[in-house]
Amino acid sequence: ARTAAVIPAAGRGVRLGPGAPKALRALSGTPMLIHAVRALAASRAVSLVVVVAPPDGAAEVKSLLDAHALPDRTDFLVVPGGDSRQESVRLGLEALPPEYDIVLVHDAARPLVPVDTVDAVIEAVREGAPAVVPALPLADTVKEVVPAAVPGDPEPVVATPERSRLRAVQTPQGFDRATLVRAHETVEDDVTDCAGMVERLGLTVVVVPGHEEAFKVTRPLDLVLAEAVLARRRL
Numbered sequence: 001a002r003t004a005a006v007i008p009a010a011g012r013g014v015r016l017g018p019g020a021p022k023a024l025r026a027l028s029g030t031p032m033l034i035h036a037v038r039a040l041a042a043s044r045a046v047s048l049v050v051v052v053a054p055p056d057g058a059a060e061v062k063s064l065l066d067a068h069a070l071p072d073r074t075d076f077l078v079v080p081g082g083d084s085r086q087e088s089v090r091l092g093l094e095a096l097p098p099e100y101d102i103v104l105v106h107d108a109a110r111p112l113v114p115v116d117t118v119d120a121v122i123e124a125v126r127e128g129a130p131a132v133v134p135a136l137p138l139a140d141t142v143k144e145v146v147p148a149a150v151p152g153d154p155e156p157v158v159a160t161p162e163r164s165r166l167r168a169v170q171t172p173q174g175f176d177r178a179t180l181v182r183a184h185e186t187v188e189d190d191v192t193d194c195a196g197m198v199e200r201l202g203l204t205v206v207v208v209p210g211h212e213e214a215f216k217v218t219r220p221l222d223l224v225l226a227e228a229v230l231a232r233r234r235l
């Protein structure tokens with residue numbers, strides 16, 4: 001089985017505040033995207049990385065990848081992305097050569113995922129799961145509310161799901177390629193992760209242990225945490 005990684009990196013990063021597209025912003029001097037590509041290429045199983053670039057940034061992304069060495073065993077491709085993460089992933093899948101039968105989908109915004117997490121996801125797909133997601137138990141209790149029409153207004157609580165049964169999902173998510181392609185061809189709902197599309201097909205998605213360092217860089221405080229993690233790794 002050959003494994004490729006699709007890295008959606010086409011988002012603007014609105015929640016991070018004004019600046020370059022999130023994937024191109026620096027973390028300890030290196031673009032976030034480069035950290036994310038290296039994190040996936042660190043797995044010996046991953047022989048191709050498909051980066052889905054901001055629509056107007058494909059040339060810049062390509063020259064960044066040319067300038068930052070990857071392991072010899074790893075090739076890369078760059079394709080322009082779309083208006084939603086889902087659309088960007090679909091464009092990445094369409095660029096995938098036929099010989100890859102396992103696909104990982106990994107957010108450029110999770111630059112610090114450890115290689116052991118990547119390998120655990122691949123292993124579970126190899127063992128036969130059509131879709132695999134790394135995830136962690138939640139620290140906070142979660143409440144379902146009726147969202148306020150005006151941001152900041154009080155929101156009535158509808159339900160409190162039992163926290164011990166909830167998991168916060170990370171990436172890379174791993175798939176049998178044919179399953180993920182079929183999900184993209186048939187599921188029309190908007191979903192926030194690829195595995196959600198496979199669930200809509202009626203297939204079982206399995207969870208493997210995620211890792212704290214696979215957190216998503218979303219808001220400015222996350223940049224502080226990411227740079228602290230990198231500093232600790234360099235000690």
Ligand code: CTP
Pocket residue numbers: 007008009010011012013014015016022023052081082083084085086088089106107108109110216217218
């Ligand atoms: N993504 C993408 N194409 C889009 C939107 C998002 O490839 N049209 C990617 C992002 O680049 C990111 C991943 O999907 O690597 C997860 O999305 P998120 O963390 O929401 O990033 P952004 O959409 O860039 O951030 P924001 O929602 O704050 O604008």
Ligand code: MG
Pocket residue numbers: 011
């Ligand atoms: Mg987003």
